[in-house]
Every structure is written in C-alpha cells, then in structure tokens.
Amino acid sequence: MRIYMRTHTKATQDELTPQLAIEILKEGNERFVNNIKAHRNLLEQANDTSQGQFPFAAILSCIDSRTSAELIFDQGLGDIFSIRIAGNILNDDILGSMEFACKVAGSKLIVVLGHTKCGAIEGACDNIEIGHITTLLNKIKPAIAIETETKSDRKSSNKEFVKNVTRHNVTLTVDQVKKQSPILHEMEESGKIKIIGGLYDLDTGKVTFYE
Ligand SMILES: [Zn+2]
Numbered sequence: 001m002r003i004y005m006r007t008h009t010k011a012t013q014d015e016l017t018p019q020l021a022i023e024i025l026k027e028g029n030e031r032f033v034n035n036i037k038a039h040r041n042l043l044e045q046a047n048d049t050s051q052g053q054f055p056f057a058a059i060l061s062c063i064d065s066r067t068s069a070e071l072i073f074d075q076g077l078g079d080i081f082s083i084r085i086a087g088n089i090l091n092d093d094i095l096g097s098m099e100f101a102c103k104v105a106g107s108k109l110i111v112v113l114g115h116t117k118c119g120a121i122e123g124a125c126d127n128i129e130i131g132h133i134t135t136l137l138n139k140i141k142p143a144i145a146i147e148t149e150t151k152s153d154r155k156s157s158n159k160e161f162v163k164n165v166t167r168h169n170v171t172l173t174v175d176q177v178k179k180q181s182p183i184l185h186e187m188e189e190s191g192k193i194k195i196i197g198g199l200y201d202l203d204t205g206k207v208t209f210y211e
Pocket residue numbers: 062063064086087115117118119120121
C-alpha cells in the first residue's frame with residue numbers, strides 16, 4: 001500500500017482541528033513503524049511551498065540524530081515546524097518560534113517530544129559540567145528535582161530514574177509553554193490549538209502521546 005501525500009495549503013490547514021493534527025502525526029508514526037512511508041515528491045513540494053507554507057504542527061524535539069521529527073512522523077516539506085534543541089528544553093527564543101508557528105502561521109498543535117536514551121537527560125542526571133553544556137543541562141534540573149520516587153542511585157546508569165526524569169522534563173516543558181506564553185495559553189483555552197507532550201522510543205520507533 002502506497003499513499004500519495006499532497007502538500008498542505010491554507011485550505012487544508014484551515015480545515016484541521018488540533019485533534020485531527022494529532023491523528024495525522026499518529027498515522028504518520030504508524031507508517032514509520034511499519035516501514036510503509038508515504039510517497040512524496042519533495043521537489044514538487046519545494047515548488048508548491050515556495051510562495052508560502054501552511055504547516056499543521058510545531059514539534060519541539062531533541063537534536064539527537066535519531067529523532068528527526070519529519071522522519072519519525074513520516075511528514076514532507078511544508079508539513080511541520082521543527083524546533084530542535086538538546087534535551088527538548090524551553091527558552092524565550094523557542095517560545096517565540098512556537099508563537100510564530102501558531103499565531104502567525106496557523107499551526108494547530110504544539111508537541112514537546114522527548115525520547116528514550118537521551119544524552120542530554122543522562123548528562124543532567126550525572127551532573128555533567130562542560131562549557132555551555134552546563135547552562136543547557138541546568139534547564140533539565142527541575143525535572144530531576146520533581147523525580148522523588150527514586151531514593152538512591154540517582155544517576156544515568158539507573159534506567160528507571162532516567163525514564164522518569166525524561167517524562168517529567170516533557171511535562172514540565174509543556175507546563176512552561178502554557179505558563180510563559182499568554183498568546184499560546186489563550187489559543188489553547190479557546191480551542192484553536194493543543195499543546196501536548198510525547199515520548200519517542202528509540203528501540204521501537206513508536207511515539208506515545210501524553211494525552
Ligand atoms: Zn536527546
């Protein structure tokens with residue numbers, strides 16, 4: 001089975017609800033996991049989008065070479081805003097990028113996507129301090145602070161601990177987006193967008209959304 005995917009237009013973007021945007025990502029990830037990627041003519045999509053883009057979602061994910069959002073959700077050119085930073089943390093510029101994606105460019109969904117075996121999370125768990133990496137990892141520390149279930153062996157060799165911190169890091173980031181951006185908060189309250197978290201499993205290729 002081969003599905004031919006068209007480029008998103010203003011009309012197809014307008015038709016979408018936040019829930020439908022989630023469904024599109026779920027279906028794309030399903031295709032990725034089953035290795036039945038949709039057929040897209042990327043050169044044609046480059047041409048289609050040259051006068052404007054109408055992406056339906058913005059995805060904040062890690063810089064990890066294995067977590068490219070376009071690939072794991074089987075999306076093409078013009079489909080998603082891809083925001084990437086180690087440990088999928090938040091800062092003002094990333095918030096600005098999200099506000100641009102939704103308020104200016106019409107996207108319906110923001111996903112904060114963590115992943116298993118994340119080097120940034122593991123580094124934060126081990127209190128790694130090197131140059132600017134220290135500043136970056138400090139942004140993950142609040143997720144470690146709210147992980148109170150693990151009483152001993154609070155380091156990266158403890159897989160359960162790392163898993164919990166990864167989840168907390170995603171949910172804290174989602175909360176921060178809502179608290180720090182009145183624009184996005186209002187858009188979510190009025191049903192124009194959804195802001196959700198998720199986890200990408202490197203072993204299976206599967207994304208689980210926290211809904
Ligand atoms: Zn990572």
